[in-house]
Amino acid sequence: MSAPVPMTVVTGFLGSGKTTLIANLLRRPELSRTAVIINEFGEIGLDHELIESSEEDLVELSTGCLCCVMRGDLTNAVHRLMEKRGEGRPFERIVLETTGLADPAPIVHAAIADPALRALVSLDRVAVTVDALTGIASLEAHEESRRQIALADVLLLTKTDVDDSGVAALRDRIAAVNPDADILFPVRGEIDPVVIIGGATASLGGRRKARVPDENTGSLDHDHLDHAHGHGSDEITSVSLRLDKPLQAVALTLFLQALAETMGPDLLRLKGIVEVAEAPDTPAVVHGVQHVFHPMRWLDGWPGGARDSRLVMIGKGLSEPWVRALLDTIIEEVAEASGQ
């Protein structure tokens, strides 16, 4: 069986420029061997007409919102592409454009947890377009928009060439939901293809360089460097937790389990780089979407040489004091159980 094909998920709220972005990216020679899956909501598809691509390398899904009818449709679409690949139309990459109303979490879930899909594709990254003109309003009004931003590895603020007066406020609002994602500014869809084909940014596929969650640490001078952003328990919030001592592996595992179990579907994402007591010189990279985690990857050394152990969590109702209390309690219980 051939190696899984890397797949990038491009999502973003209605009208935020997903199709424009993809159309421009596909004109770049670096992405000439790219197949596209477009999920259009409604019976009459339009987006696929706007993307210049060989029909053989483009699959349109118009049965409904992909996140609702997910796995079967997506797996079938990928299978159809793979069959064409076997018929002499090789491609090296898949770009999946979701509807503007899609919650990307089930898609990411399927890509990393569904055995049939994982055999075919490896999730590269989640790129999310955000309209600089309407982004804040969408964030305030639509849960889908917040969930899209929460799941992003890279955020693309569009239409800043039209009016950039609200960009600072939008960035602040985005940082409250996902402080860890890269933010880029395409102009009319023009952007370096590295956002699609990988390079500097890590995401859930695990093949990229590990990226330390290094934003949202403005208060480097206080003890714990813990931060939470959000506006009430119904809001999506992010918590960055710096760990000042190595964690025993069992404590880390129990913490992930307790967090996933207690939060259920409200835990959207967790990522981090952790100093594990049993192997302090080879940091563990943790990535999870909701309760689905990749096995920990071990780096050869600490990025930049700094032993900087931390976790970033995004979810509903998260608060830093609670997360810290839960982790500290588990650390204490593990220490007691192991006679320390």
Place this chain on the structure above:
Amino acid sequence: MTPERFRLLIEGTLAVWRVEGSLSFKDDEASCHITAEGRDMATVSREVQPFGTVWRIQEPGRRDRVHPSVGAALRSLREILCPERSTGRVLFVSEGGP
């Protein structure tokens, strides 16, 4: 486990679950009585026993439940306060194939 951390843990957990109730903490102990929907729901406490530290969940009309870990205690508490709430169970999946 300080009473302060115990308070943060219980308050934060109920906030995550969106359980609106009244919490009554003992000043110098890791213990909390929870009332919600106008009735006594449970008392949660962490106590030292000869065999180690345990979590005790007391629900009116039922035998006490004693748990060795915070994870198990929160699971037990959730079954009392919001049994309909979805939970997650960590699933580790390997990359690049089944």
